[in-house]
Amino acid sequence: MHDSPVPPVVAPTLFLSDADVASLADWRVAVAALAEAYACPTSDAMVPPRSMARGDGIWLRSLTAVPPAGGHMGCKLIAASMRARCASYLIALFNQQTMALSALIDGNRVTGLRTAATAALAVDLLAPQRALRVGVIGAGFEARGALDCLKSVRDVAQVRVFSPTPASRERFAESFRPGLDIQAVNTAQEAVQDCDVVICAARSRDESPVLQGAWLSAGATVVSLGSTLPEQREVDPATMERAVCIVADMPQEVLHDTGDAIAAISAGVYVADKLVALADLVAGRVIARQNESDIVLYKSVGSALQDVVIAQALYERARQQGLGIELPASIVPVSK
Structure with missing residues (x-):
């Protein structure tokens, strides 16, 4: 079977920086988004346990979730070095209908928000x-x-x-x-x-x-x-x-x-x-x-559910306010 691209009808992938997240953050919006997510039935399979890959003084943690209310699914990746005493946080959001990569978000502030x-x-x-x-x-x-x-x-x-x-x-x-x-x-x-x-x-x-x-x-x-x-x-x-x-x-x-x-x-x-x-x-x-x-x-x-729900709320506000950087290229969903 040959993988063939789906016709490009999806919006460009949006990148949100840490500064974008800071300007988009809104407590009431965040609480409302979480209330909606938690009110829907959620299975264990939709929010599986977090996983961690470890090296010599470094680790990469992965948290994934499929919110029950629809919209997007996503993951938060945390890369950390105990030696260098630094970490990076990345959240990727995928459209639940098209599988398109809607956003890449600097997740530094998201843990505190959620x-x-x-x-x-x-x-x-x-x-x-x-x-x-x-x-x-x-x-x-x-x-x-x-x-x-x-x-x-x-x-x-x-x-x-x-x-x-x-x-x-x-x-x-x-x-x-x-x-x-x-x-x-x-x-x-x-x-x-x-x-x-x-x-x-x-x-x-x-x-x-x-x-x-x-x-x-x-x-x-x-x-x-x-x-x-x-x-x-x-x-x-x-x-x-x-x-x-x-x-x-x-x-x-x-x-x-x-x-x-x-x-x-x-x-x-x-x-x-x-x-x-x-x-x-x-x-x-x-x-x-x-x-x-x-x-x-x-x-x-x-919970990864909290991370992904907050990230989706940030993404939606960014689209409304015209914030973020649209990437010139992205991954292309393929037929399987």
Whole structure:
């Protein structure tokens, strides 16, 4: 059988640089795109486990997904060198109907966009419907993105932030002023006291938990973003024990591959019994909180579905706004 090109009726491949992504990013659009994707039935085959090829001090990770809402499918490739201490991120989007390569996108910022937007989606569904009191542990880009995105979709009444570095927490607080009632505090316990929402986006140098479950107020919604590997810790077993429901974007990865869950299970916490998928929460198939006093936890490890859905939203906005570079040549879909 000879491969023959399909008649060229597809749009040119669009390249979006890191600067393009920065100018196109919109929190509300990102959250809405994720809500649509998670509301559709998704099979395991559509979002398979990530894979990694390793060399001597270098690795290439691949995350692929076919979003159930249609449009595009895609992959995120991460090339990293531990020796050179650098990494490159590339997202490729293919049209689900024509198989054409619609876009190549610098994925540097996409991880931060999808992490924050997915967390905001979860909080919007889990937290009480009122102006929220928010505690933040961490003052890095993940914490900044999570708070910035949350305040774009929900009314935030008050924020307290803790970072072990006083200058970092003061800078973080100042970056949200004016317009937000935010205070930098001296301890993590002070940051989360009496809060409706607790955002954890930090880990200690020795990987001891930065959040103690004993500090949490009744009815708190906890978001854990900073620990995604077996050797990493962020919340203690008491946090996972007090949670009546643990919502996860990738339940099996959270259960088996995160240090927080591994430690909780070792301490006798029945994590699997209260673990539910974010997709089930979005689709209304589960009710996470039975009583107002219940504590719930959203645990994030990240998913290719989130990357591809956010990339598609960026691509659509780029086409609308005339941004990006149309490549002079691209791959040609062939008949098979």
